[in-house]
Amino acid sequence: MKTNNKLKDNHLVDMNIHQFVKYSLVGALLLALASCGSDNRTPGRTFVPDMAYSRAYETYTKNPTFGSDSLAKVDSFEARKPVTGTIARGILPEQLVEDEKVLASYLYKSYSENTDSSYNAATNNLKNPFKPEKDVLDRGKYIYTIHCLVCHGEKGMGDGSIVQTEAYPPVPSYADRLPTISEGQMFHSITYGKNLMGSYSYVLSAEDRWKVIYYIQQIAKTGPFAAGVSAAAPADTTVTNN
């Protein structure tokens, strides 16, 4: 009797599994068919739409908290611009954080507009935070070769290849121009561009702009590299009697 019952039970279980598999397959097929829409261009019915379409605001969509107009009219992006004066971590040389003239150059576009008065004020407001040492000049030369050489020429004579083809009007020589302007004004011009020269603030960090300034002063033999100026020697090599 016992054995019979056991056989019977197993038989029942087998039946149930078969039925279960059969109905699940049919169910899955129906579900799959039901999710197909007649329009081939849409994905059809969506299962758990909250997962496919996030309920949180997406980065570049409109967020009503910041404005209800169209995106083109007001800045209603979910992604906010950094607050004026924000400096990315690690961008500012640590030992120079306290120097206002250095800060002013790293935040130049936030606080100084592309005007003649900013250009003139740059003379007193900005200062090259680096020393004209070998690694600084090497970096400056690297930047110069990539971005400036094509117009200004190898020695800064304004005879770069693009000028020689006459596709571009004459470029002033550094030896003539640089002694007449301050390093702050050079920084302003490289940041905002000047007349036919474009802006380099999008490709060069403030640090690289300062380094290339030393390099152009070096090839033009001006600024700290002018004949008779001893500042070209790194300060720490100066022997004092104290």
Ligand code: HEC
């Ligand atoms: C497409 C050609 C071109 C390139 C590339 C170019 N410049 Fe110039 N640059 C000029 C011209 C033209 C002027 C003269 C602008 C004027 O005063 O009308 C000039 C002027 C300058 C001046 C003098 C600005 C002043 O205030 O009088 C500096 C400094 C300078 N360039 C640096 C650079 C540096 C550094 C680079 C590379 C990062 C560079 N330029 C790349 C064409 C160029």
